[in-house]
Amino acid sequence: MNDFEGDRTIFIAAFTAYVAYLNILVFIEYNKNLILEARAEANFERKKARDRLINDLNKLEDSRDVIRMRPHAFQRLCYILRGTGRLRDNQYSCVEEQVAKFLHVLSHNVRNRTLRFFFGRSLGTISSHFHNVLRALISLEDRFLVQPMDDCPIPNEILMKEGKIFPYFEKCIGAIDGTHMRVKIFGDDVRKYRSRKQFPTQNILVACTFDLKFTYVLAGWEGSAHDSRILEDALTRADKLKIPQGKYYLADAGYMLTPSFLTPYRGMRYHLKEYTNHAPENPMELFNLRHSSLRNAVERCIGVLKKRFPIIASGTEPHYNEDTMSDVFIACCIIHNFLMGVDPDEELIDEVDNELMHSEEEDDTPPTTRNNEYSTDFSIMELDGLFDEHDRSNEKMFDGVEHGEKQSEGGYFSWPRAMDTLLLEILREQKIKGLKDDRNFQGEAYRVAIDAINKQFKCNITKEKIVNRLKTLKDIMHLALDALKKSGISWNDTTKKIEAGPETWNELIKAKPKMKRIRDKEIPNLELLRDIYEKDRATGTKARTAKERLRQWEETNTIDEVDQLQAENVVILENLDRCCGDKEIWLRCCGVQQNNKQ
Known part of the structure; x- marks a missing residue:
């Protein structure tokens, strides 16, 4: 009887536990369905919100406030991007949604978490869509970043100004300039990127036509690099800035005057604001006025670009790294060129023109009437013969002083070689002591150098002279460092000279006339200079154009594909060697290997 009661108790306990287990399963399943239903409902609501937003962008005329273009331009851009094959609709998102998110980031400089709120997507999905659209846009460079051809006609903007601009600038094809964009940099590289704006930037070279379209963009150079150095790099790259035979670009005084780049007269009034109340007084000033009014196109073009896309104009630190920001700038230029053809936004252009005009005004004095007859007389009598004289004038003023520095009062102060050596040795010691901030020395370092030089050489050196x-x-x-990067050039440590053959020197000087300053000249303190400043020197290793960026992506993808195939024993390196680097050939090799394996 006791055994029966014991078995009965065990049975009841087991049955009770089983019932409780079943109840728990039912509860979990019931709540699981509720959770799934709630999640499905939330997803459905987010999809409705996204569809409503995309529908508004495709219909509402005020879509410019959100994505900087009207519906017809937005639809056209999405159609073009679909045609690249890099963007596709899928069961979760359409091309329009991906492009809208990308344009919203460019137009408002917002973070991904802001887009997550509006579009109901995860941060990973938003980031993936952003970079997919970025690559697809840069792949359009051959369509929207087109350099002038050899047989390019005279621009209408020049033909329409006969007597003032035409025929004097009839061979001009556009203007070039550099612009800065803030970037996020860490570590020792900050000093290379720190520009006169006191925060890290990239210095980007752009060329444009007079109808405000970009033709060439070189992004990625450090902000400390000089404009002329970036231009020299642009002229020697694989994807270089092309100038048709007999044509030229307009450039400001920061560039060297060459047959391909026409700069203004130095030492003369140049900016338009300087002629507001005072007409040109001589042919050279009239030339500068005409030059400035025509070169103003590149300033307008950059102004419209940055006004349209605040992500590249913001003074705050960007959300993306410097490589992505370089790609973003190029993509903005491509979108800008696209919009100048289908949706130019004249109000935005007028706003930029007004800002440029007001930024040039020195005071509120109303402009006086210019003596147009006086200016026209100059253009007829003098402008046609100024170019040769202009060339000689600029070359003369551009020549540097090698063994002296001009004093503010006039004349030159002689710097003996021993004084140079003492100065640099002291500054190197001060750098080791930590008295060099980024690219400049602290005041204490200059004070030590001044005291030592004045004591040893019995002179009156000032900080300005140093x-x-x-x-x-x-x-x-x-x-010297630029020259040593070229082939056929070497450094002789005994003579302290750069050695090269006559032909090599002639080519160097032709490409960069300032090279004549170091030809057959001793540079006794080059090692000291490199110790102090070489790490601050911009290198341009991350500079690239749109074509070069696409080529880099293709090479990266190829390497990744090879690594994957080799890991799966689908292809071996010997096959790749026989393919000589041809992607299509090695892919066929991969197919043969895979078929044999199967």
């Missing part, structure tokens, strides 16, 4: 001398020495160092 700073000016260091500029000259750094210019010489930059020339």
Whole structure:
């Protein structure tokens, strides 16, 4: 009887546990369905919100406030991007949604978490869509970033100004300039990117036509690099800036005057604001006025670009790294060119023109009436013969001083070689002590150098003279380092000279006339200069154009594909060697290997 009661108790306990287990399963299943239903309902609501937003962008005329273009332009852009094959609709998102998110980031400089709120997507999905659209846009470079051809006609903007611009600038094809974009940099590289704006930037070279369309963009150079150095790099790259035979670009005084780049007269009034109340007084000033009014196109073009896309104009630190920001700038230029053809936004252009005009005004004095007859007389009598004289004038004013620095009162102060050596040795010691911030020395370092030089050489050196001398020495160092990167050039440590053959020197000087300053000249303190300044020197290793960026992506994808195939024993390196790097050939090899394996 006791055994029966014991078995009965065990049975009841087991049955009770089983019933409780079943109840738990039912509860979990019931709540699981509720959770899934709630999640499905939330997803459905988010999809409705996204569809409503995309529908509004495709219909509402005020879509410019959100994505900087009207519905017809947005639809056209999505159609073009679909045609690249890099963007596709899928069961979760359409091309319109991906492009809208990308344009919203460019137009408002917002973070991904802001897009997550509006579009109801995860941060990973938003980031993936952003970079997919970015690559698809840069792949359109051959369609929207087109350089002038050899047989390019005279621009209408020049033909329409006969007597003032035409025929004097009839061979001009556009204008070039550099612009800065803030970037996020960490570590020792900050000093290379720190520009006169006191925060890290990229210095980007752009060329544009007079109808405000970009033709060439070189992004990625450090902000400390000089405009002329970036231009020299652009002229020697694989995807270089092309200038048709007999044509030229307009450039400001920061560039060297060459047959391909026409700069203004130095030492003369140039900017339009300087002629507001005072007409040109001589043919050279009239030339500068005409030059400035025509070159103003590149300033307008950059102004419209940055006004349209605040992500590249913001003074705050960007959300993306410097490589992505370089790609973003190129993509913005491509979208800008696309919109100038289908949706130019004249109100935005007028707003930029007004800002440029007001930014040039020195005071509120109303402009006086210009003596148009006076200016026209100059254009008829003098402008046609100014170009040769202009060439000689600029070359003369551009020549540097190698062994002296001009004093503010006039004349030159002589810098003996021993004084240069003492100055640089002291500054190197001060750098080791930590008295060099980024690219400049602290005041204490200059004070030590001034005291030592004045004591040893019995002179009256000032900080201004030291700073000016260091500029000259750094210019010489930059020339020497640029020359040593070329083939056929070497450094002789005994003579302290750069050695090269006559033909090599002639080619160097032809490409960069300032190279004549170091030809057959001793550079006794090059090692000291490199110790102090070489790490601050911009290198341009991350600079690239749209074509070069696409090529880099293709090479990266190829390497990743090879690694994957090799890991799966689908292809071996010997096959790749026989393919000589041809992607299509090695892919066929991969197919043969895979078929044999199967």
